[in-house]
Amino acid sequence: MEIGIVGLANVGKSTLFNALTQADVPALNYPFCTIEPNVGVVMIPDQRLLAVADLVQPEKVTGSVIKFVDIAGLVRGASKGEGLGNQFLAQIREVDAIIHLIRTFRNPNVSSVEGEVDPLRDLEIVETELMLADLQTLENRMERVSRLLKTGEKKYREQLTVLEEAHHHLNQGRVDALNPDKFPPDLRLLSTKPVVYVLNVDEDQLMDPGTIESFEIIKTRAAARNSEVILLCAAVEAELAKLDSDEAQEYFQEFGLQESGLHRIIKAGYRLLDLVTFYTIKGVETRSWLVPRGTLAPQAAGKVHSDMERGFIKAEVVAADKLIGCGSFAKAKEQGAVRLEGKEYVVQDGDVILFHFNV
Ligand SMILES: Nc1nc2c(ncn2[C@@H]2O[C@H](COP(=O)(O)OP(=O)(O)O)[C@@H](O)[C@H]2O)c(=O)[nH]1
Ligand SMILES: [Mg+2]
Incomplete structure (x- = not known):
């Protein structure tokens, strides 16, 4: 943005x-930087991201x-x-x-x-x-x-x-x-x-x-x-x-x-700009992403990596607040809070998404 x-x-x-x-x-920890004298980058304050990261304990939060x-x-x-x-x-x-x-x-x-x-x-x-x-x-x-x-x-x-x-x-x-x-x-x-x-x-x-x-x-x-x-x-x-x-x-x-x-x-x-935020938690990095409201799951995956859009199979999705309530992704799954969504799924604000894709 x-x-x-x-x-x-x-x-x-x-x-x-x-x-x-x-x-x-x-x-x-985001380095606030002035890229050029008149261009600066600011991290969007996001309590939900911090709470999700608190559960996941990743090496890196972005x-x-x-x-x-x-x-x-x-x-x-x-x-x-x-x-x-x-x-x-x-x-x-x-x-x-x-x-x-x-x-x-x-x-x-x-x-x-x-x-x-x-x-x-x-x-x-x-x-x-x-x-x-x-x-x-x-x-x-x-x-x-x-x-x-x-x-x-x-x-x-x-x-x-x-x-x-x-x-x-x-x-x-x-x-x-x-x-x-x-x-x-x-x-x-x-x-x-x-x-x-x-x-x-x-x-x-x-x-x-x-x-x-x-x-x-x-x-x-x-x-x-x-x-x-x-x-x-x-x-x-x-x-x-x-x-x-x-x-x-x-x-x-x-x-x-x-x-x-x-x-x-x-x-x-x-x-x-009518944006929504979704989160990815796989691997070493927990990260938030901004997409326009109405974005479908494969395009959201493409934001993370273009291969993930091309090879998109399905997405496991849980609302961040639910995930936080459950205590972990595994527990959220046990309790049936994680849904399986396909190509037509419209990403919602606050979704935590695990993408499945072919490479
Ligand atoms: N009193 C007061 N002065 C301000 C405020 N904002 C800017 N200024 C002063 O107005 C002058 C011009 O500000 P600047 O940010 O350089 O304006 P620019 O030309 O639009 O970039 C500077 O002397 C500022 O200190 C404000 O909210 N209140
Ligand atoms: Mg000026």
Whole structure:
């Protein structure tokens, strides 16, 4: 899962990026690493994985990771090449989902490039740039497909209709009217990427969200795109990242928070991308895997190893919670909690799976 942090300059992207990728996620030995200055990897905190590993006592426990990318350079006019222009647009194309970071914190020492702090204006600038870039993408594609009409193949006429329709909606700013299912798979528009709106609030706003300007309007916008709004204070997250988990807990309570921004962002990403987690426990490694909801057992096996997908025979499956209740895989089997599933089985969140396959 790869998430890009997008927003105007000085809204706190790098502060949030640093906080997210330096956060101390307890008890799982994963090296938090910054792969490149603007790319970092974070282990997804997962109590269920720890509990399963506690039973299995493997040599190695490996969790799933999220990659965060701090995408710089978005300014008004970016789609026309201002700032870093197309470079950042290309980076956005690569990620699975977007954190759209919007500044609501008021700090006179930090200038806002567009003047007064105005979350709704900033949101619209960014979304307009993404839409303008997409209009360009669509126009290029329409031109290409138009040339292919001569071949007389019916599919090009259909493709052109889909593209023209999308262009019409985007021209009116109607991202919600787009139908990405019909798009050519390699079209990869920016406006249709799953997005979470994250408001970078100040400490006072964190305690009293009612005072945040345009909060309700932004929530309505998010809902129209099946998305959601998360409030966090990047400065507070940066402080949290330096603390150990007990200290962090105290710090949370001061602000009336239940969990860190990192946790809330991960959960939102999970919902947004509609992912489920399954676990494998065979051999020396107990490991978690992320797949889209609706993934069939052979494709899940393929995630572990391509040979396992090709040679898939069947899967032994037990829900992690049941396994933990039984005490061991052997006991779970004795008690009839382990099911035998075939090629049509849809993997469920929390499944512990033992794949059987031909080599
Ligand atoms: N008061 C306050 N300042 C912040 C917060 N987040 C970031 N800043 C400050 O805003 C400035 C710009 O932040 P930065 O992360 O570099 O923004 P970027 O341009 O979006 O990457 C820095 O001086 C940060 O310390 C916040 O939540 N509250
Ligand atoms: Mg930055």
